[in-house]
Amino acid sequence: MAVLPDRNGLDTPVTLDRHEGPYGEVVLRQRGEHFEIIANGCFLMDTADGRSERLLVQAALDQLGSVESPSVLIGGLGVGFSLAHAAAEPRWGRIAVAEREGAIIDWHRSGPLAAFSAHALEDDPRVTVLHTDLVEFLRAEGELYDALCLDIDNGPDWTVTDSNLGLYGPAGLAAAQRRLTPGGVLAVWSAQPSAAFEEALRAAGFADVHTVEIPVLRGVPDVVHLARRS
Helix, strand or coil, X not given: CXXXXXXXXXXXXXXXXEEEEXXXXXXXXXXXXXXXXXXXXXEEEECCCCHHHHHHHHHHHHHHCCCCCCCEEEECCCCCHHXXXXXXXXXXXXXXXXXXXXXXXXXXXXXXXXXXXXXXHHHCCCEEEECCCHHHHHHCCCCCEEEEEECCCCCCCCCCCHHHHHHHCHHHHHHHHHCEEEEEEEEEEECCCCHHHHHHHHHCCEEEEEEEEECCCCCCCEEEEEEEEC
């Protein structure tokens, strides 16, 4: 896949790839030196600033304290900032990444997003890629993780795909809790703070519920909601 030069910071986006899958259309665009993922016409994320995506993983690791070689499930892959941050941390043991869009996985294996995920899909033996829908994966019986770091759509209050709403409701949170080890940490990225989601976490039986904010240049801050399986 060819990558266009910066062209002096030109702001007009250029479509590099377009894929129609079972969940609709997903598009990779380049805007100047940055890349964007668009799903069903809605902006999801770009490579301009990955602070909150990195915080998603770091905050979960910090909450785990002295747990040795903890395991983590990252959902989804996105532009790769969360995976790259996990791969750069030797403390993590097993690192799994759940991504339902095959095109996004391909963009990280052989496309321009490989650099943003630090080529971890191919080079890090701790990393396993799960080509699966995260909501369905969590609801199925399976192995447990010390941390779940979830970055799905734009957070609990703004989902691009209706089926992802189930992740943030009672059934989805119960499924997430069942997939955590005792004392395991749930970290959820959101494009805006959500007091209602904090209450939903408490109602689902999670403990130590709190929110970390990442200031942005304009508008409300990105946040990471944190909770622990009691």
